[in-house]
Amino acid sequence: MDPTPSVVAVSGSLRDGSYTRTALRYVLDAAEDAGAETRLLDLREYDLPVYDPDVGERGDAAELTRTVREADAVALGSPVYHGSYSGALKNFHDYCGFDEYEDTTVGLLATAGGGSYGSTLDHLRITVRGVHGWVLPHQVGIRNASERFEADPDAVDGRAFVDPDLEERVGKLGRMLVEYASIDPDVTTPRTAAVDD
Ligand SMILES: Cc1cc2nc3c(=O)[nH]c(=O)nc-3n(C[C@H](O)[C@H](O)[C@H](O)COP(=O)(O)O)c2cc1C
Numbered sequence: 222m223d224p225t226p227s228v229v230a231v232s233g234s235l236r237d238g239s240y241t242r243t244a245l246r247y248v249l250d251a252a253e254d255a256g257a258e259t260r261l262l263d264l265r266e267y268d269l270p271v272y273d274p275d276v277g278e279r280g281d282a283a284e285l286t287r288t289v290r291e292a293d294a295v296a297l298g299s300p301v302y303h304g305s306y307s308g309a310l311k312n313f314h315d316y317c318g319f320d321e322y323e324d325t326t327v328g329l330l331a332t333a334g335g336g337s338y339g340s341t342l343d344h345l346r347i348t349v350r351g352v353h354g355w356v357l358p359h360q361v362g363i364r365n366a367s368e369r370f371e372a373d374p375d376a377v378d379g380r381a382f383v384d385p386d387l388e389e390r391v392g393k394l395g396r397m398l399v400e401y402a403s404i405d406p407d408v409t410t411p412r413t414a415a416v417d418d
Pocket residue numbers: 234235236238239240241242299300301302303304305332333334335336337366367
């Protein structure tokens with residue numbers, strides 16, 4: 222792996238004032254502070270037609286999949302839509318496969334208008350596992366998103382977290398993406414220490 226890990230975040234909300242996008246920017250800031258090169262893929266900025274297996278890659282799909290393929294770690298963020306993740310992120314995910322996620326560390330974040338985000342994170346975890354991504358145990362759910370930020374001109378996107386514990390959880394996701402960016406695929410083999418025990 223490159224000595225400077227690369228961390229890419231994919232935002233699954235196309236909404237102008239998206240809280241998911243803001244939270245992912247905080248994740249990337251923490252990753253950058255931990256020594257990573259970072260990039261946000263804001264899906265509203267790309268031409269990504271609904272995936273059609275008969276056609277394959279279209280529009281900006283090749284650039285997006287290449288960026289994920291080359292990343293050491295990927296943060297996926299989605300609004301909670303009907304208890305799952307957004308169609309925009311699912312469509313992006315449908316363009317991706319083992320080539321993009323094998324040996325890639327993945328961090329998850331979900332933003333809910335209401336109180337529950339568990340199924341969104343579960344659906345992300347299952348579908349990333351399906352393409353062999355290494356999903357971190359630490360994940361972030363933001364409930365009642367509109368109440369979690371306050372205006373601050375000096376903050377990311379002009380929004381500061383109201384709750385320092387939530388800000389810490391978000392930052393931890395960025396730090397862990399860097400810490401585990403080069404997770405060893407052989408991690409499942411018995412450790413020497415275990416043999417000595
Ligand atoms: C189509 C749609 C479905 C939604 N479904 C849910 C839901 O099931 N549960 C919930 O808590 N919020 C739901 N919401 C609200 C969003 O999760 C909430 O507004 C979130 O903050 C949006 O994220 P964003 O700010 O990144 O766009 C839904 C919103 C939309 C547009």
